[in-house]
Amino acid sequence: MSLKTIIYSSFLTGLLSCINFLTDVSTVKSEIIQNLEKFKLNETIINSNQDIFTQDFGENIVTNESLNQEFAQQDDETPNKDEENWPSPIEDDEIFWFLLVDQLEYRGSDSKDFFRWDIEGWVGGDYERIWLKTEGEVAFAKDDGGEAEIQLLYGYLIAPFWDLQVGLRYDRIYGSEDDRGRAFAVIGLEGLAPDLYEVDTALFISENGDLSARFQVEQELLITQKLILQPRFEINVAAQKVENFGIGSGVNDIELGLRLRYEINRNYAPYLGINWIRLVGETENLARKDGESVDNFSVVGGIRMLF
Amino acid sequence: MPNFLHRRNFLRFTTGLGLVVGLDYFSPAYAKQIKSIKADQTQLKYPEIIDLIIQETGVKIGEQNATGITVNNSIPAPLIRLKEGQIAKINVTNKLDEDTSIHWHGIILPVKMDGVPGVSFAGIKPGQTFTYEFPIIQSGTYWYHGHSGLQEQRGHFGPIIIDPIESDPFQYDKDYVVMLSDWTFEDPYDVLKNLKKMSSYYNNQKRTVENLSEDSMWRQMRMDPTDIADITGATYTYLINGLVPETNWTAIFKPGEKVRLRFINGSAMTFFDVRIPGLKMTVVQADGQNIQPVIVDEFRMGTAETYDIIVEPKNEQAYTIFAETMDRSGYARGTLAISQGMTAPIPKLRERPVRSMKDMGMNHDMSGMNNNLHMNHDMSGMNSNSTMNHDMSGMNSNSTMNHDMFNDEAVPNISNDFGVRNAGVPMMVQSRLNEPGIGLENTGTRVLVYSDLRNIAPGYDQRKPDREIELHLTGNMERYMWSFNGKKYSEEKEIAFYKGERLRLTFINQTMMEHPIHLHGMWMELDNGAGQYKPRKHTIIVKPAEKLSVEINVDVSGKWPLHCHLLYHMKVGMFRTVAIMDHPVEAG
Numbered sequence: 001m002s003l004k005t006i007i008y009s010s011f012l013t014g015l016l017s018c019i020n021f022l023t024d025v026s027t028v029k030s031e032i033i034q035n036l037e038k039f040k041l042n043e044t045i046i047n048s049n050q051d052i053f054t055q056d057f058g059e060n061i062v063t064n065e066s067l068n069q070e071f072a073q074q075d076d077e078t079p080n081k082d083e084e085n086w087p088s089p090i091e092d093d094e095i096f097w098f099l100l101v102d103q104l105e106y107r108g109s110d111s112k113d114f115f116r117w118d119i120e121g122w123v124g125g126d127y128e129r130i131w132l133k134t135e136g137e138v139a140f141a142k143d144d145g146g147e148a149e150i151q152l153l154y155g156y157l158i159a160p161f162w163d164l165q166v167g168l169r170y171d172r173i174y175g176s177e178d179d180r181g182r183a184f185a186v187i188g189l190e191g192l193a194p195d196l197y198e199v200d201t202a203l204f205i206s207e208n209g210d211l212s213a214r215f216q217v218e219q220e221l222l223i224t225q226k227l228i229l230q231p232r233f234e235i236n237v238a239a240q241k242v243e244n245f246g247i248g249s250g251v252n253d254i255e256l257g258l259r260l261r262y263e264i265n266r267n268y269a270p271y272l273g274i275n276w277i278r279l280v281g282e283t284e285n286l287a288r289k290d291g292e293s294v295d296n297f298s299v300v301g302g303i304r305m306l307f
Numbered sequence: 308m309p310n311f312l313h314r315r316n317f318l319r320f321t322t323g324l325g326l327v328v329g330l331d332y333f334s335p336a337y338a339k340q341i342k343s344i345k346a347d348q349t350q351l352k353y354p355e356i357i358d359l360i361i362q363e364t365g366v367k368i369g370e371q372n373a374t375g376i377t378v379n380n381s382i383p384a385p386l387i388r389l390k391e392g393q394i395a396k397i398n399v400t401n402k403l404d405e406d407t408s409i410h411w412h413g414i415i416l417p418v419k420m421d422g423v424p425g426v427s428f429a430g431i432k433p434g435q436t437f438t439y440e441f442p443i444i445q446s447g448t449y450w451y452h453g454h455s456g457l458q459e460q461r462g463h464f465g466p467i468i469i470d471p472i473e474s475d476p477f478q479y480d481k482d483y484v485v486m487l488s489d490w491t492f493e494d495p496y497d498v499l500k501n502l503k504k505m506s507s508y509y510n511n512q513k514r515t516v517e518n519l520s521e522d523s524m525w526r527q528m529r530m531d532p533t534d535i536a537d538i539t540g541a542t543y544t545y546l547i548n549g550l551v552p553e554t555n556w557t558a559i560f561k562p563g564e565k566v567r568l569r570f571i572n573g574s575a576m577t578f579f580d581v582r583i584p585g586l587k588m589t590v591v592q593a594d595g596q597n598i599q600p601v602i603v604d605e606f607r608m609g610t611a612e613t614y615d616i617i618v619e620p621k622n623e624q625a626y627t628i629f630a631e632t633m634d635r636s637g638y639a640r641g642t643l644a645i646s647q648g649m650t651a652p653i654p655k656l657r658e659r660p661v662r663s664m665k666d667m668g669m670n671h672d673m674s675g676m677n678n679n680l681h682m683n684h685d686m687s688g689m690n691s692n693s694t695m696n697h698d699m700s701g702m703n704s705n706s707t708m709n710h711d712m713f714n715d716e717a718v719p720n721i722s723n724d725f726g727v728r729n730a731g732v733p734m735m736v737q738s739r740l741n742e743p744g745i746g747l748e749n750t751g752t753r754v755l756v757y758s759d760l761r762n763i764a765p766g767y768d769q770r771k772p773d774r775e776i777e778l779h780l781t782g783n784m785e786r787y788m789w790s791f792n793g794k795k796y797s798e799e800k801e802i803a804f805y806k807g808e809r810l811r812l813t814f815i816n817q818t819m820m821e822h823p824i825h826l827h828g829m830w831m832e833l834d835n836g837a838g839q840y841k842p843r844k845h846t847i848i849v850k851p852a853e854k855l856s857v858e859i860n861v862d863v864s865g866k867w868p869l870h871c872h873l874l875y876h877m878k879v880g881m882f883r884t885v886a887i888m889d890h891p892v893e894a895g
Binding site: 082090096098159 | 406423424425429430454500501503504505511512513515516519523526527529726727729730731783786795796877878879880882884
C-alpha cells in the first residue's frame with residue numbers, strides 16, 4: 001500500500017468523522033455546541049481544509065523529509081528589503097550601574113568618636129566603567145574636624161577579574177586649623193585575586209609631585225548564608241614627607257578591620273566590628289608631635305547597603 | 308480591524324491545559340479547568356486560523372497578584388494543537404506598548420516565520436497584527452514563546468502539540484501537557500541588574516567557612532562550587548501549567564491506563580529534574596522526536612527541552628509529579644491521581660550539589676591537590692570503563708560504530724585565549740553524554756542520560772559531515788558576561804553555514820555552567836554513539852568542561868539564531884546568527 005493511499009484514506013476518515021461530528025451534534029456537550037454556533041463552524045471549513053490538504057501538499061506529503069524541508073523553505077530566497085531597519089535581536093551592550101555603601105558606621109574609641117563612610121560605585125558596560133569612590137570621617141566632637149576623599153576614575157577590564165583604573169582624587173581635611181585640600185592623579189588596579197581576596201590598590205601622584213600608594217584587601221567569610229565576616233587590611237605608603245598633611249615618607253599606617261554583618265537581604269546588612277589603625281615611622285612621629293593618638297582601636301557599628 | 312469579525316475562528320479540542328484558542332475566550336491562569344482528554348485524534352478539529360493577542364494582564368500566581376505578559380489572557384499561553392500536514396495560520400496581535408514576537412520553538416518552517424526580531428523579521432510593533440503562516444511538516448510536542456527582550460520571563464510562552472499523520476509508534480490512553488516554568492514577582496530587568504551587580508545575588512546556598520579548606524582549590528580559582536543556577540528559588544516560584552505547587556495541578560487517570568505526559572521546560576533559567584515517585588517513566592519523545600523508548604526513574608530537562616513520557620499507574624492512588632530544580636532551591640509539583648483533590652507525599656528537596664573537579668576540567672593527575680569526596684565518583688566517570696561497558700554493547704549492536712566519531716576520552720583543552728570574556732578555563736574537555744549531570748550521579752535510580760537517546764528510525768541523511776566548526780561557550784561569571792568564542796553578539800554577529808552541507812558542529816564548554824544551546828530552523832543530530840539513530844534535538848545541554856558534537860543538515864536558507872536558551876545568558880550576548888551561505892568554490 002503506497003503512502004499516498006494511506007494519507008488519502010486517513011484524510012478521508014478524518015473528513016468523514018468531521019462530517020459525522022458536525023451532523024450528530026447530540027453527542028456533543030452543550031458548551032461545545034455554543035462555541036460551534038459562536039464560531040459559525042459550517043461546511044466551508046471542511047471544504048477549505050480539503051483545499052489545504054490537496055492543493056498545497058499535492059503528492060509529496062511526508063514521503064521525503066528533505067523535500068518537505070525544501071517546501072518549508074520555498075519562499076526564503078526573496079531578500080528582506082527593510083532588514084537594515086530591524087532592531088537587534090538582543091541588546092547586549094546596555095549600561096548598568098552599581099552602588100555599594102560598604103561602610104556607613106559609627107567609630108567609637110577612647111579618644112575620639114567618628115562617623116565614617118566608604119562608598120564606591122560604577123556606571124558602564126562590560127568592559128568600560130566610570131567609577132566613583134569616596135571615603136572619609138567626621139568627628140562628633142566640635143572642632144575636631146575630619147577628612148574626606150573622593151575619586152573619579154575610568155576603569156577598563158584588562159583581565160577576567162581585574163579592572164585598571166585611572167583618574168583623579170581629591171582630599172580635603174577639616175579641623176581647627178585652616179581647611180586644606182590637595183588633588184592627585186590616580187592609577188589603580190581593582191579586582192579579585194586568587195583565594196577570593198578583593199583587592200583595591202592604587203598609586204597616587206599629588207599636584208606637587210608627591211608619590212604615594214595604597215593597598216586594600218578584604219575577604220568575605222560566610223559563617224552562615226546571612227552572617228558574613230569581613231576581615232579587611234589596608235596599608236598606606238608615601239615616597240616623600242608632606243608635613244602639612246601629617247604624612248611621613250615610608251609606611252604611613254596600617255589598618256586592620258573585622259566586621260560581622262547580618263544580611264537582612266542582599267541590599268541591607270547591619271554590622272558590628274572592630275577597627276585598629278596604627279601610624280608608623282615618620283608619620284607616627286609627626287602625629288606624636290601634634291599630640292594626636294598613633295594607636296587607635298575602635299569599635300564600629302553601621303550598615304552596609306547595596307543599590 | 309474591520310476583518311476581525313469576519314474571520315473564521317475555530318474551536319479546537321485541547322488536551323492538558325483544557326484551553327481553547329478562540330476569539331474571546333479568556334481564562335485566567337488560576338481558574339483553568341483541567342480536563343482529562345485524549346480524544347480519538349480523528350475527532351479533533353484543527354484550526355485553520357488561530358488568533359493570539361499578546362497583552363499585559365493581571366494574573367494570580369498562587370495567592371499573589373502580579374502583572375504578566377499573557378497570550379489570550381493566560382499564563383502559560385493557550386495550547387496550540389495542530390495536525391501534521393496542515394498549514395498553520397496564526398494571527399498575532401500586539402497589545403503591549405513595546406515590540407513583541409512569537410518564536411515557534413523546534414518547528415521547521417520558512418525563515419520569515421521563525422519569529423525572531425532582527426533575524427527573521429522586524430518584530431511586531433505595538434498595535435500591529437502579524438500573520439504567521441507555515442506548513443506543518445513534523446509532529447510531536449513543542450512550544451512557543453516571545454523572543455523579544457525578557458518577555459518570556461513574564462509569562463509569554465505556551466505549548467504546541469502537533470498530531471502525526473501516521474499514528475504514534477506507541478500507545479496511550481490519555482495525554483496531558485506538563486509545562487514547567489519559573490516565575491518571579493520582580494521585574495526581570497531588575498533581576499538582570501542584580502546579576503550584573505553581583506552574580507551570586509540569588510545564590511543562598513553558598514558554602515560557608517565549614518568547607519573553607521575543602522574549597523581551597525575553588526577559592527584559588529575564584530570560582531564558586533555552588534554556582535549551579537544563576538537565578539534560584541530565592542526569587543523564583545516554580546509552576547506547572549501556571550500553577551504553584553500548593554495549587555497542585557492534577558492529571559486524572561484510571562488505573563491501568565497509559566498516560567502520556569508531555570513535559571515542556573518553558574522556564575527562563577531553570578533546569579528541572581523530574582520524577583514521579585512510585586512510577587517508572589517510559590521516555591518516548593525527546594524534543595518532539597520519537598525515540599526508542601527508555602525506561603527511567605528520573606530525567607533532567609534543560610531549559611527549552613521537551614520530553615514525552617508514558618506512565619502506567621496501576622493503583623487507585625495519587626502520585627506526585629515532582630520537578631526539582633537542579634540547584635535544589637525549589638520545585639514545581641503536580642499530581643497524577645484518580646480524582647481531583649487527592650495528594651501524595653511530596654519528596655524532600657535533596658541536598659544542593661557542588662561542582663566537582665570534572666566540571667572544572669581537571670585532569671585526574673591533579674587529584675592530589677584536592678581530595679574532596681566528590682572526587683571518587685568523578686574519577687570513575689573519567690576512567691569510564693565500567694560505566695561505558697553497557698553503552699558500548701548497545702552501540703555495537705547497532706553495528707554503526709564505524710560511522711561514528713563519538714569519543715569519550717578527555718582531551719587537553721588547547722584553546723584558552725578568550726581574554727577578559729572568559730574566566731576559569733578547564734584544563735581538560737571531554738564528552739559527558741553518559742553522565743546524568745550534576746546532582747544526579749548517585750541517586751541509585753535510573754536517570755536518563757543523553758547517550759540513551761536513539762532516534763526511532765535512521766536519519767534520512769547519513770552523509771558524513773564535510774566540515775567541522777568549533778564553537779566555544781564562554782563566560783565571565785564575575786561580571787555576568789556570557790558569549791560564544793569569547794565574543795558577545797554585538798562583537799561578532801554571524802557564523803556561516805554552507806547551503807546543502809552536512810555540518811559537524813562541536814561545542815566546547817569553557818564555563819562552569821550547563822548551557823542549553825538552541826539552534827533555530829534546523830535539527831541538531833547529537834553524536835552520542837547512536838550511529839544512524841542519532842537523536843534529533845532543537846536544544847542540547849552542554850555540561851561544564853564538556854566537548855560534544857552535533858551533525859546538521861544545512862537544508863535551509865536565510866538567517867537563523869543559535870543561542871543559549873538561558874534567557875539572561877542570551878540577553879547579555881550568548882547569541883549568534885547563523886547565515887546560510889553558498890558553498891565557496893574550492894581552490895584547485
